[in-house]
Amino acid sequence: MLSAGTEIRSKLPKVGTTIFTKMSKLAEEYKAINLSQGFPEFDCSPGLQILMDRYVRSGKNQYAPMAGVMALREAISKKTYAATGVEYHPESEITITSGASEALYVAISVAVHPGDEVIVFEPAYDSYVPAIELNGGIPVYVTLDPLYDGIDWDVVATRFSAKTKAVIINTPHNPTGKLWTESDLQKLGELTTKHDVAVISDEVYEHIIFDGRSHVSASAIPSLANRTFVCGSFGKTFHITGWKVGYCLAPKEISAEFRKIHQYLVFSVNTPAQFALAEYLFEPEHYLGLSAFYEKKRNLFINSINDIGFEIKPSEGSFFQNVSYHHLSGEHDLYLAERLTREAGVASIPLSSFYNEAVDYKVLRFCFAKNDDTLLKGAEMLHNVKW
Ligand SMILES: Cc1ncc(COP(=O)(O)O)c(C=O)c1O
Numbered sequence: 001m002l003s004a005g006t007e008i009r010s011k012l013p014k015v016g017t018t019i020f021t022k023m024s025k026l027a028e029e030y031k032a033i034n035l036s037q038g039f040p041e042f043d044c045s046p047g048l049q050i051l052m053d054r055y056v057r058s059g060k061n062q063y064a065p066m067a068g069v070m071a072l073r074e075a076i077s078k079k080t081y082a083a084t085g086v087e088y089h090p091e092s093e094i095t096i097t098s099g100a101s102e103a104l105y106v107a108i109s110v111a112v113h114p115g116d117e118v119i120v121f122e123p124a125y126d127s128y129v130p131a132i133e134l135n136g137g138i139p140v141y142v143t144l145d146p147l148y149d150g151i152d153w154d155v156v157a158t159r160f161s162a163k164t165k166a167v168i169i170n171t172p173h174n175p176t177g178k179l180w181t182e183s184d185l186q187k188l189g190e191l192t193t194k195h196d197v198a199v200i201s202d203e204v205y206e207h208i209i210f211d212g213r214s215h216v217s218a219s220a221i222p223s224l225a226n227r228t229f230v231c232g233s234f235g236k237t238f239h240i241t242g243w244k245v246g247y248c249l250a251p252k253e254i255s256a257e258f259r260k261i262h263q264y265l266v267f268s269v270n271t272p273a274q275f276a277l278a279e280y281l282f283e284p285e286h287y288l289g290l291s292a293f294y295e296k297k298r299n300l301f302i303n304s305i306n307d308i309g310f311e312i313k314p315s316e317g318s319f320f321q322n323v324s325y326h327h328l329s330g331e332h333d334l335y336l337a338e339r340l341t342r343e344a345g346v347a348s349i350p351l352s353s354f355y356n357e358a359v360d361y362k363v364l365r366f367c368f369a370k371n372d373d374t375l376l377k378g379a380e381m382l383h384n385v386k387w
Contacts, residue, residue: 011134012130012134018126019349020037020038023036023347024347026341026347027341027347030341032341032344032346032347033346033374033377035367035374036348036349036365038320039241040241040370041374044240045238045286047280048238048280048286051279052276054276055271055275061272063267063271064096064268064270065268066262067094067095067262068247068268068269068274071278072277072281073094073096074090075277075278075281076232076281077094079281080217083206083215083217083220086219092252092255093249093252094247094249094255095247095248095258095262096246096269097231097248097266098246098266099235099244099246100232101244101246102246102262102265103231103246104131105131106248107229107248107250108131108135108137108166109135109261110254110257110258111165111166112137112166113135113136113165115137116137116164116166117137117139117140117161117163118140118164118167118168119140119167120132120139120140120141120142121141121170122143122355123144123175123351123355124170124354125354126353128168137165137166138163140159140161141159142156145361146176146351146361147313147361153184156188160195160197165197165198166198166199167192167197167198169188169200169201170201171202171203174205174318175354177317178316178317179215179216179316179317182220185216185224186223188221189221189224193223196227198229198254199224199227199228201217201218201219201224201228201231203215203218204236204246205317208237208290209291209316209317210294210298210314211316213317218230219249225251227254229249229250229254231247232246232247232248233246233247234277236319237287238280243273244270245270245274297369297372297375298314298315298319298368300368300375301366301375301378304379305383308328308385309327310324310328311325311326311327323364325364326362329387330362331362332350333350333352333360333361333362333363334358334360336362337349337350340364340385343384343386344384345381346381346382348364348365348366350363350365351363351365
């Protein structure tokens, strides 16, 4: 083994192996049904595969334009207009990114300077806080119970200070499966206008919404649209998490700053995938049926574990279902998630890993983006757990 010739001072000293890697490894070791990591078990549509193949074979294999293939930016503009009535100009307000992960990282880098505070709602997706810290920013938390009923906006108001420069939101939300209402977004609009701060809105699950609800994008709220980076992804929408194609919508002046960083981080994104997605987006049927597809899976999973004694609030969106086991056991969620993997053969994610201080609410997150057989098998095995 090589030993380093120079000492590198870590910029992320607290970051180690993520819980997702840990649980997936444990699942593999114990041959468990893996309902932990959030990616689909099934393939993308043959139609999309054919398009990708066609564009690779027709020579679309060199660098794409820095801001993205124009046909894809136009298709996103059209899709966003149809959903929200807001027009993002493909030339200057839409940038194609390497997944939403890059969009989020760049947006945070644009908005956050050393010493700035950023309001983060927790439980939170794991990439936000490291990106804030790498930019010298300070996360300020609004802590929500994973089964929360609503956001207390008086509490949120207390988190703003003269140093606040951005707020990060995520709707539909990973890991709680909650949707933000129009009223939530209006309240956020009032506060962020008053304090003049940027908003970074992670909307990667925008097409996975249940029980007749609708996704309200930050772009649809005028007081937010002019200060928001809307970060989207095709990974969840088309079962192509491995393609890593996402985008950022933002007003012209903000997009110009976004592109300055994007161009030196990745310069441009996978060319044939962009052409394929541009063509695939022409047909709204390709994403409008997704909610019904996942709602069936959510219902199948919930109905198959309903008699175990968990407290379950059906997920409102995303492909995650949380279950509270506080009636069944007092075990720490981290230990329980490990025990379920080892003893029952089902891997999940403990919710405490989404909190800065690892708060244990006795809740586990299960991903239902799996084949029905896998969900039924997982549910059956959860019946064997000794409480
Ligand atoms: C809430 C949330 N944001 C962003 C991402 C990353 O998206 P992408 O794979 O497009 O980079 C994920 C992926 O799991 C996610 O759950």
